[in-house]
Amino acid sequence: MTDKRPLLRAIFDAAVAAAHPDVILSAHLPAPPKGRIICLAAGKGAAAMAAAAEAHYLDTLKLDPVRLTGIATTRHGHGVPTRRIRVVEAGHPVPDEAGLKGADDSLKLAAEATADDLLLVLISGGGSANWTAPVAGITFQQKQQLNRALLRSGAVIGEINTVRKHLSRIKGGRLARAGQKAEIVSLAISDVPHDDPAVIASGPTVPDTTTLADARAIIAKFNLAIDDAVRAALSDEANESVKPDDAAFARARFELIARPRESLDAAIKVASDAGYEIIDLGADLEGEAREIAADHAKLALKAKADGKKLAILSGGELTVTVTGNGRGGPNQEYALALADAFKDTTGIVALAGDTDGADGGAGSASDPAGAVIDARTFEAMRAQKLDAKATLANNDATTFFTATGDLLQTGPTLTNVNDVRVILVD
Numbered sequence: 001m002t003d004k005r006p007l008l009r010a011i012f013d014a015a016v017a018a019a020h021p022d023v024i025l026s027a028h029l030p031a032p033p034k035g036r037i038i039c040l041a042a043g044k045g046a047a048a049m050a051a052a053a054e055a056h057y058l059d060t061l062k063l064d065p066v067r068l069t070g071i072a073t074t075r076h077g078h079g080v081p082t083r084r085i086r087v088v089e090a091g092h093p094v095p096d097e098a099g100l101k102g103a104d105d106s107l108k109l110a111a112e113a114t115a116d117d118l119l120l121v122l123i124s125g126g127g128s129a130n131w132t133a134p135v136a137g138i139t140f141q142q143k144q145q146l147n148r149a150l151l152r153s154g155a156v157i158g159e160i161n162t163v164r165k166h167l168s169r170i171k172g173g174r175l176a177r178a179g180q181k182a183e184i185v186s187l188a189i190s191d192v193p194h195d196d197p198a199v200i201a202s203g204p205t206v207p208d209t210t211t212l213a214d215a216r217a218i219i220a221k222f223n224l225a226i227d228d229a230v231r232a233a234l235s236d237e238a239n240e241s242v243k244p245d246d247a248a249f250a251r252a253r254f255e256l257i258a259r260p261r262e263s264l265d266a267a268i269k270v271a272s273d274a275g276y277e278i279i280d281l282g283a284d285l286e287g288e289a290r291e292i293a294a295d296h297a298k299l300a301l302k303a304k305a306d307g308k309k310l311a312i313l314s315g316g317e318l319t320v321t322v323t324g325n326g327r328g329g330p331n332q333e334y335a336l337a338l339a340d341a342f343k344d345t346t347g348i349v350a351l352a353g354d355t356d357g358a359d360g361g362a363g364s365a366s367d368p369a370g371a372v373i374d375a376r377t378f379e380a381m382r383a384q385k386l387d388a389k390a391t392l393a394n395n396d397a398t399t400f401f402t403a404t405g406d407l408l409q410t411g412p413t414l415t416n417v418n419d420v421r422v423i424l425v426d
Helices: 005-017 046-060 097-111 140-153 157-165 174-178 212-221 228-233 260-273 289-305 330-342 375-384 388-393 397-404
Strands: 037-042 068-075 085-090 118-123 183-189 252-258 277-280 310-314 348-354 370-373 419-425
Touching (some): 005 260, 005 348, 005 370, 005 419, 046 068, 046 085, 068 097, 085 097, 140 157, 140 228, 260 310, 260 419, 289 330, 330 348, 330 375, 330 388, 330 397, 370 375, 375 397, 388 397
Parallel strands (some): 037 118, 118 183, 183 252
Antiparallel strands (some): 310 419, 348 419
């Protein structure tokens, strides 16, 4: 069979390119104010968004550089050169001390904004971990421990961010409250299913309708062991998030500038142009990675039996309930489940990757984005006697795909519009 890996990668790359800050940001940037532009950015695309904003204001509009300042807090390895906006590289998915300082400095800069200033907030996926500012009574270490537990629990991103918002001094509308003297314009690249502004980076500049009671219910739902200090903080009304009627939003505007749906559409076009009939499963899928993979495998196997040339595409953000002690992420786990389902079949290939370039991992810029499977994968499985089911049970997809040579390595893409999964049936 013809090597389909170049096509799989072209499909994935099209989704990423459709959401890159260099392509999408400038058209949405507001006019300069009377005073300063204070740019505060967070997430995996933060530095790239900051650099694109600098190019627009300093080069295109010839703004006096002294009128532009700010801080961009991004994931380690995702920094790019900037001129006026300071870049801070911080931990993700588990926060670190750099993110703590980046959040504190951002809050201080927001509080300095005047009525003549523009507070330009550039948000992308990963901002929740990059901006960490624990509420009073919670230590940074306690926040890290809770974050790890949430990530391993199988909770979806909306649930994780509900808890985060009620233990933070910057999330859940609090950044808007800090900078409310200024005009606030937030431009966001969505990395969450259904594009809820209050979930993207835990909504630092938008109203939040979730409550402390909701956060406590999520802790109970996943039976998470938490410190007494965390339990007390989740019962303290002072830690309630900022609600829609708050004065913090009187001069605040929020705009989505890139959505997973648009990136999935770009991916679909490449597959369609290559002659494939399309099954579009949507850009908002959630659920356990291996269970979603099983459903998608059934669709692919039926198409194969029916003699169809078919591409099955989906977006969204899957989860993994970690019970083993291996390494991996939801895209690798999805691909591993597909490898087990397709190992005795020819003519089916697949790719699953996170558009930010990192799927799980230890927070390194060299973490894999996901994995690819095809006939070479199955040959390696047979030659090395690799057991996909046993590896899946240990949540050890990275080790499996390292052995087969099928990890998807993209490096930081400098954007984040969730996952892209594609199965090609020939």
